Amino acid sequence: MKAAAFAYARATSVVNALELLGTHGDKAKVLSGGQSLMPAMNLRLTSPELIVDIGELAELRGIAVTGSIVRIGALTRHVDVLKSPEIAANAPLLTEAIAHVAHPAVRNRGTIGGNLAHADPASELPACMVALNATIVVRGQAGERRVAAEEFFKGIYATDLSAQELLVGVELPVASTNSSYFFHEFARRQGDYAIAGLAAQAIVEKDIFTKLRLVFFAVGDRPLLARAATKLINVSLTPEVLAAAMIVLGEELDPQDDHQASASMRRHLAKVLLARGASALLCRPDLNAGGRA
Amino acid sequence: MTIASANPEILSELDRPNSYIGKTVPRPNLERLMQGRGLYVSDMELPRMGHLVFLRSPHAHARIADIDTVAAKQLPGVIAVVTGKELAPVITPWVGVLSHLKGLKSAAQHAIAIDRVCWQGEAVAAIVATSRAVAEDAAEIVRVEYEELEAVTDMRTALDPATPVIHPSLGDNLAFERNLDAGEVDTAFAGSDEVVEADFIFGRHTGVTLEPRSVLADWNAAEARLTIYQGTQAPHMVQNIAALHLGLGESQVRVVCKDVGGSFGIKVHIYADEMATYALSKLLRRPIKFVADRVESFNTDIHARDHRCWGRIGVGRDGIITAFEIDDLTGIGPYSMYPRTSAIEANQVVNLVGGPYVTRNYRARARVVFQNKNVMCQYRAVGHPIACSVTEGLVDLAAAKIGMDPVEIRRRNLIADNAYPCASPSGLRFELLSHHAAMNKLMTMMDYDALRAEQAELRARKVHRGIGIASFIEVTNPSAAFYGVGGARISSQDGVAVRLDAQGSVICQTSITEQGQGSESLTAQIVGSVLGVSMERVRIILGDTDNTPYGGGTWASRGAGIGGEAALQAAKILRRNILDVAAAILQSSPNELDLAGNAIVNASDGSPRMELRELARIAYFRPDTLPPGIQPELMATRHFVPREYPFAFTNGVQASWLEVDTDTGFVKLLRHWVVEDCGTMINPQLVDEQIRGGVVQGLGAALLEKCIYDERGQLTNANMADYLVPMSGEMPDIDVGHVVSPTSETELGAKGAGEAGTAGAAAAVANAVNDALRPFGAVITEIPLTPRVILTALGRI
């Protein structure tokens, strides 16, 4: 379990990194925290000819709040997001979710940029980006482009990034004071990738959802912004309304089968998450009917 | 039987002043390991050492048509590429059978496959290079042409006439069958008020040691001697087997076992790739190192527990169990493992089912079949978790059927604490067990009645918690009955040599080995106690066939009970020898003297007479001052093997308290209790941690661990992300209590404690899950109890 031989370059600037990627294209791989890339190389699932290590690029690291935008640099490590008071104040969903990403040792190295570029459909962070309406900031030799999170994730390990581009950061709108959030995932062990998860952001007025973004993960090839949420907005929620939303959810999901769960089990668990999420966000324990429509 | 710490007034060999026995003291090797100064095989580098990588079969069953190694051999850094055919002249094949397991058959296995591969992961070529990375590069360009054969994967159809026979010369795929019929089973069932039956299904799992299997073999052609550095539990067994198959005398093979990062029975076997490593060192006349990587560990470390066991139980309305009957089926892969064989687990299941209970009526059949999957063999608590889950699952089903509390039905059937010695229907002899005392203690520890009340109250609020109980027996301290009588050269005796050095410290060589369980500690505690020497002055040497007495090593919960007794007896001889010399120097009599506080003291009042270092100085440097005829013998050796009982049985009971989320099928473990009886405890902390570690492995089996094969014999989760080992986040607090019934076969009185935790944990969890699900009428007799299994049983998916 040793990686095949590869060349290594430590990028001295973003421009330098982009030059290297421009020259080597898909024969090169960006190295951030290495927590997904190195295991894959050691298993020889991927054998890049060149590693472009961007670890020194301080300009890509850090969290800043300007006006109504929270900007997180691509190289910001999971642990720094987890401990950031700015994130806790302005995007508390992310603070809660990132505690479910792996274990402390992995969070000490792994980066948000690497995580989003990797685009594991079972990962918490892409779902949070969609729930939070984030913008992904991408730079190529031609300049910068900004992609809505909803458009960024294209499938299993697939994103809108080209081999010549670098993910440089994400921008989140500051959560409005009357918003609330819900995060829950079902994982066999703490730190494991989820079997099914839900990241949700809502505005509740007088016990009614006026805004609701429900993003399910690990139940499809990318985070799913559920249409089922529209069934729950601006209505007084009853078990019947919830049941109708579950039916919509069941139809829009296309989950995969794997060792942990069959497609039907994932559908079931997503419905449980929907019920639990709605119940928690509205503080209505009576709605938690455990996915039984 | 006594409850721990009762009768303090009876002073024995074990209760000497300043005795370490029965005390929690830190392990002497802790500091070294914590400072990163352990020495594992993968740390070792020898001059001219080659790194070995195996090219392994991607098919479960295939004929090898051709192997082309030309390109690989030309890669810079490659030392050799060797096929099975090329290695065969150096090392002979083997057959994993033992004569006391009547009818057991297996086929000849080669170090590297020659013309056929029988499981995915079997080695087809060895690549030796200057680094592991280069060897892996070369492995990618070895071309092997396979003709795929039909793979036999489902144990249930392995014996069907339509299924191909894996080894045609054996006639069929049946490796072993055992039948037992004791008492009057049919009459007993006919006379039972209720008869309940179930199919119990156990997932295949494996040991997942932190340190993978590793071996460094160094053939010294000038000396005609092979030194094997290996993380093994049984150095003398490795010496014997390596010599036998390389055509050497045992004196030509030295096995050195430094630090070992966990074994759990995984490292007590002889693996084909290890044999190939020894042979390659001889062939290439240089040191060769093989360290399994994680993927090949999953594909080649022995698996265990893949059983399907039908069982039934008869019971009267008064709760008296009338009979047990089982039919067990297990698939062991394509070969019976060498040299301990793969029939032992099924054999143990037959031996152990019903073991804690009084009924004499018991019928069992066990069949062991070949399949094209990785080999299966003995792993921590061999057979016990199967037997315990079947027995305790059936007892709970019977209790539910007659509406009796699970504790009450056990109390009515467990062998009485004053009924010993006695024997089980399968012929196991019990010297002294304490089932009822253990159950009583458990009830107090867990506050059973309060927990039942809490469960009822929560159930009303739709919170579904369950309590599961599992009584068990455990085989420890095996005599020659385990392997020796079947013709295996696996010693059941152990030896210890102790000597006083010139400054009054003690050096102790023992044939038991250390893999993290505390063998060094317990040996030092015993020797220090007997010699009145502080533990930091006792140095333990183990794991070296050149430098320790001959013995079995550490497995089957035997280190403390057998190796510990040898240490006790050797230290006693040395003490007598020391006191003889002391009496001569002090013009006293040996009876009036004793050893304490690193000194010779008066036996009567403990007042010091002479430092031990002073005695050593005189003995070694001024013997001329001793009276004539006194020759100090400051080294003593003793060996020990149990002779009266084939095994020292222990017993105990476990309980699990957990919550099932009936919407998701997730199980949350809330608390786990164990009461066990391993006889004399040398170091209570080591016992507790053995129990806890064992429980955690049992909990892994209950909820998480499974080697998942597809129908073509491909292991589909051979990595740490998909094969789920238990981790601390999900583990409950584990409370451990003790009842102490020493064995009178030894002066030490210690039985084993290494496997008790694993024996009963899964059974307790399964019973607790079923207890939680009782309102839903669902009964699950399959582990691991995954969310999918639970949701399916609840009809939710």
Ligand SMILES: Cc1cc2nc3c(=O)[nH]c(=O)nc-3n(C[C@H](O)[C@H](O)[C@H](O)COP(=O)(O)OP(=O)(O)OC[C@H]3O[C@@H](n4cnc5c(N)ncnc54)[C@H](O)[C@@H]3O)c2cc1C
């Ligand atoms: C044991 C373990 C458990 C884990 N559990 C979880 C979990 O529960 N949830 C979860 O979300 N993740 C989990 N992870 C993955 C972890 O979050 C990684 O940190 C993350 O997926 C990748 O981040 P990284 O910085 O390590 O990226 P790297 O491994 O360095 O790179 C990952 C990929 O992204 C590319 N890349 C990296 N940075 C950029 C960039 N700036 N621009 C363009 N491409 C880039 C790389 O070329 C590579 O293809 C786990 C990892 C481990 C080892």
